[in-house]
Amino acid sequence: MRNCKRYIIALLLPMLVMTACKKDGDTVTLEYISGNELVASATELVLTNATAGTNVYSLSWSKDSIRLSKYGLANTALTNTLQFDTVSNFTHPKESVETGVQKLFTGTSLNMLVLSMGMAPEETKTIYIRLKTLVGANLEPLYTPTVALKVTTFNLVSFLYMPGDLSGGWNNYTTKLCSPTSDGKYEGYVNAAQWNNFKLAEQSNGSGVVYGSVPNELYKLDPGAAQWNIWFDEGGYFLLKANTNDLTWSKTKINSFHISGDFNDWSTTATPMTYDAINKVWTATANFQPGQWGNSFQIIANSDWVIVYGDEDGDGKIGAGEKVYPSAGTHTVTMNLSNPEKYTITIQ
Known part of the structure; x- marks a missing residue:
């Protein structure tokens, strides 16, 4: 059963007074339907790479009607907002303002949404969803009954x-x-x-x-x-x-990158790297001597230890805060940051 909720408001807008009011003190009844429902296409989903690009989930609702008893009010006065949260009382909801009557999610877009709410890849958790409807800034919002979705995320770059x-x-x-x-x-x-x-x-x-x-x-x-x-x-x-x-x-x-390690007493200025704008790489040559602590080094941005890179497992892929363990000898170190999916270090 759809209910009807009414608010009595005094319209003081000059335009309405000039064009519509017959006498001072007119009151206007704003009336709108408050029994909206949120319909979800599923209650449980396991997201995978195979369904990343296809529609996997939908939410739909009816667009409430608005009636103003005397002067008429455009439907644009109503605002529908979807709210998503990991707790049912919606203490910190993510919101999406909607202009239509349906929201479609691909595997990718739904995965991105739930990961942005604090879930980890390949984690299973229940999220809660409701529709908030606002008619005016000075009126209390209306909410649909909450729907729940148990979802398993996946790791997707x-x-x-x-x-x-x-x-x-x-x-x-x-x-x-x-x-x-x-x-x-x-x-x-x-x-x-x-x-x-x-x-x-x-x-x-x-x-x-x-x-x-x-x-x-x-x-x-x-x-x-x-x-x-x-x-x-x-x-x-x-x-x-x-x-x-x-x-x-x-x-x-980034004003500079420097190699800092055992070979130069961890100086952040002694061994600068040079940028090659054509090949998009940073390079430096250093003489690494066998050291008591493994002769490690790191690459430091701006000489301030805020951005620090290395490659502890030697697979060539940069890790933040890691170290590099080169063999003894004179080597050219090349760092490539042009591919954001995989920053790399090579030692020759």
């Missing part, structure tokens, strides 16, 4: 592609940032010129969500139609990070 000046054009998606676990947190290194413009796109063909910047707020991401381009207000080599959970991005300028 995802990217944000960067069409624009960095990729050689707005139809080119070669430059990208990477999220190793699709948790909404991305990073990558780029060499940019001042005023280079770009955007961040979920898909390599420009489909899906495309993020620009909020007008006059460069470091806030905007997925809406009013977005501006994102740009660099200075040139240089940067570590970029983007967070689609809180809609922010940041850049850290």
Whole structure:
């Protein structure tokens, strides 16, 4: 049974008074349907790579009608927002404002959503979903009954592609940032010129969500139609990070990389690396002597021990905070940060 809820409100807007009120003191009855239901296509899902690109889950609801007893009120006054949380009392919900009457999720988009809520890859947990309906800023919201989904996540690397000046054009998606676990947190290194413009796109063909910047707020991401381009207000080599959970991005300028280790008494300035912009690699040559503690070294950004790289298992893949254990002798160390999915170190 759909119920009817009424609010008595005094409309003081001058336009309504001038065009519709017959006398001072008119009251208007705002009436809308409050018995909306949220219908889910499943109660339990195991997400996998095989279903990453297909629709696996849907939510649907009816679009409530609004009636204003005297003057008429546009349906745009109503706002529907889906809320998602890992607890049933919705203490810290993730929200998505909806303009239609259905929300479809691919395996990838649902996986990204639940990972961004704190779940780990290959973890099983129940999430709770409801629809919040607002009619006006001064009225209490209405909520549908909660639906629950028991979901198992999977480990899927995802990217944000960067069409624009960095990729050689707005139809080119070669430059990208990477999220190793699709948790909404991305990073990558780029060499940019001042005023280079770009955007961040979920898909390599420009489909899906495309993020620009909020007008006059460069470091806030905007997925809406009013977005501006994102740009660099200075040139240089940067570590970029983007967070689609809180809609922010940041850049850290890399002024230098140095090799620091047993061979140079862990100096952060004695052995600088040189950047090759054509091959997109950093290199340095050092003479490694057998050392009491294994002759290890690390690669340090900006000489401040904030960004520190190494490769402890010797597989060539960089790990944050790790060390490298070279054999004795003079070697050229090459670091490649151009592929955000796999930063690498080679020793020759």
